Amino acid sequence: MRLLVVEDEPDLRSALRRGLAREGYAVDEAADGIEAVSRASFVRYDIVVLDLNLPGLDGVEVCRQVRDREDPPLVLMLTARDAIENRIEGLDAGADDYLVKPFDFGELTARLRALTRRETPGRVELLQVGTLSLDPATRDVEIDGEQIELTAKEWSLLNYLMRNAGRVVSQEELLEHVWDDQVDPFTNTVRVQVGTLRRKVGRERIETVIGAGYRLRDPDAVPSASG
Ligand code: CA
Numbered sequence: 631m632r633l634l635v636v637e638d639e640p641d642l643r644s645a646l647r648r649g650l651a652r653e654g655y656a657v658d659e660a661a662d663g664i665e666a667v668s669r670a671s672f673v674r675y676d677i678v679v680l681d682l683n684l685p686g687l688d689g690v691e692v693c694r695q696v697r698d699r700e701d702p703p704l705v706l707m708l709t710a711r712d713a714i715e716n717r718i719e720g721l722d723a724g725a726d727d728y729l730v731k732p733f734d735f736g737e738l739t740a741r742l743r744a745l746t747r748r749e750t751p752g753r754v755e756l757l758q759v760g761t762l763s764l765d766p767a768t769r770d771v772e773i774d775g776e777q778i779e780l781t782a783k784e785w786s787l788l789n790y791l792m793r794n795a796g797r798v799v800s801q802e803e804l805l806e807h808v809w810d811d812q813v814d815p816f817t818n819t820v821r822v823q824v825g826t827l828r829r830k831v832g833r834e835r836i837e838t839v840i841g842a843g844y845r846l847r848d849p850d851a852v853p854s855a856s857g
Contacts, residue, residue: 631746631786632656632673632807636666636692637681637708646679649735654769654782654789655742656810663687670696673806675703677742680725682709690723697724704745708733743767757792760848762831764792773831783808784827791836791846800843 633655637643640661647657658673660666663684670678678696682689693705707725727741743766747755757764761774769785771778780788786808791799801820805813813819824844828836834849 631676631789632658632810633742634658634660634666634669634673634675634678634703636660636663636678636684636689638662638684639681646738650679650739650742651810652782653739654786656786656808658811663689663692666692667695670703673811674701676807677704677706677745679706679738679742680708682707693723693725706738706741706745757789757795759792759795759835759846760850762792762835762848764789771831778830780827780830783823784830787823787827788831788846791844795846795848798839798842798845803843 633650635643635646635657638661643659647659650657658669660669663686680689680692689707696703705725707728708731709728710731726745729738729741764771771780790808804820837845837847839845
């Protein structure tokens with residue numbers, strides 16, 4: 631999950647970035663509305679955590695602009711306490727949820743998880759590919775009912791691959807959705823993380839498609855007649 635945190639207060643902004651990165655999100659920052667709109671025009675964010683009161687372009691306008699495109703990100707608006715009319719304005723502008731400041735960090739991560747569950751309606755919450763399962767709510771990963779331990783980054787990588795199971799996912803796509811803008815695009819970090827993840831979930835589950843990327847599959851699935 632790639633997130634953009636838009637907040638003009640530097641301490642809060644970097645605290646959010648660090649905290650969310652520890653939760654396994656790939657997090658970029660924007661200090662004002664103009665920067666937010668500009669970043670969101672280059673990167674397809676999954677979620678934008680957006681402060682309402684920003685210098686220059688305010689949160690409502692940023693929300694309108696980032697939502698007014700194909701495949702828009704989800705928007706979680708941060709509003710000042712008691713600003714009920716702001717909240718309504720924010721939701722009118724297309725925000726998917728809002729959180730009143732000051733908020734508890736655990737509350738923020740709970741809202742983010744709820745939002746991403748809402749994003750995939752009709753889908754069972756537990757991701758399952760063969761005997762491998764991942765629970766986005768509890769973050770548990772199991773093989774044959776046996777829990778396995780992953781780092782935050784490995785978990786994010788597996789989460790993305792499982793959501794796209796059966797499809798070849800390119801290194802560029804993984805860099806865009808699982809890593810933040812601090813990563814060197816020429817790095818071998820994707821290859822390295824796929825390698826460590828493979829050792830934990832079983833090599834046969836993550837296939838390398840030469841020149842294209844990686845595909846998560848069920849090694850026990852019977853190939854269909856249609857291929
Ligand atoms: Ca602010």
